[in-house]
Amino acid sequence: MEQKLRVKRYDPENPGAAGYQDYTVEVTDTTTVLDALLTIREDMDGTLSMRCSCRASICGSCAMRVDGQAKLVCKTRISSVAPNGETVTIDPVGNMPVIKDLVVEFKPFWDKMRAVTPYLQPEGDVPKAEYFASDEDMVHLVGVVNCIQCGACVSDCTVLEVDDSFLGPAALAKAYRFVKDPRDGHQKDRLEDLNKPSGVWDCTRCMQCVEVCPKDVDPMGRIMVMRDMAMETGFNNTSGSRHTESFAKSVKKNGRLDEMKLAVDSMGKFNIPALLDSAPVGLRAMRKGKFPWKGHKSSEPDKVKQVFEKIEGK
Secondary structure, eight states: OEEEEEEEEOOTTSGGGOEEEEEEEEOOTTOBHHHHHHHIIIIIOTTOOOOOOOSSSSSOTTEEEETTEEEETTSOBHHHHOTTOOOEEEEOOSSSOEEETTEEOOHHHHHHHHHTOOSOOOSSSOOSSOOOOOHHHHHHHHHHHTOOOOOHHHHTOTTTTTOTTSOOHHHHHHHHHHHTOTTOSOHHHHHHHHTSTTSGGGOOOOOHHHHHOTTOOOHHHHHHHHHHHHHHHTOOOSHHHHHHHHHHHHHHHHSSOOHHHHHHHHHOTTOHHHHHHHHHHHHHHHHTTOOOTTOOOOSOHHHHHHHHHHHHTO
């Protein structure tokens, strides 16, 4: 069966010629996207550049965007993305500079990984023997340890598309691995650093990192846990923590969210510069008729309160 692929091409020596190139290859029901790309490179166009290695979903080298979503192409069958023979479009992963064709520069990825201090920092003197951890503690960390650092989550992170200073889901998942390790003696220091701008509070919970992760690491879930841990540790004087508390109080009281109070509480009542910065957003909301002048309450606030009481164990 013939299958058409549209592959993004980019040559740094001729950047003006960047675009898509079409190829037609013979495939079967078991042909992967990587198989098809290798056929193109080996038999049709030796100038095509890409990364691949293990072909077993272990090394993470072959992450690419397939029809707009990051995937490991070694485990993605053509038949799963184009069941009816549709053209398959292949791009390099997003949010990282392209070097050539489907090859990207991973330096920003590794810089952010290093920024979270990705190694154990035991308290006190260097141990004379190995540290032991309970089976329960380590089983809990298996999910995040399974990360193969392929960059798929970084590729499709919607925050990184607009703010490249954000640490990103991969680095924050790595941070969680050490924050939750009982052998590490610097949990509070780690949480303090992660509580700063570009850390755990910058995630918008879009779920993209969860959706594209090939190893079910659940980066967003790890970020949410670290937010709770930061607040429980006492790091509450941030816009993120105030946003969380205001959101919960508002919904519990009214049954619905009070957007006006949420914005003021999040930034701080006396944080005049931040409030002024948000004024254009408010003006645009007014023009669109979305500014809640009178506020609003749920028609059944008691039911909402019951949910809170159940969660809070009252």
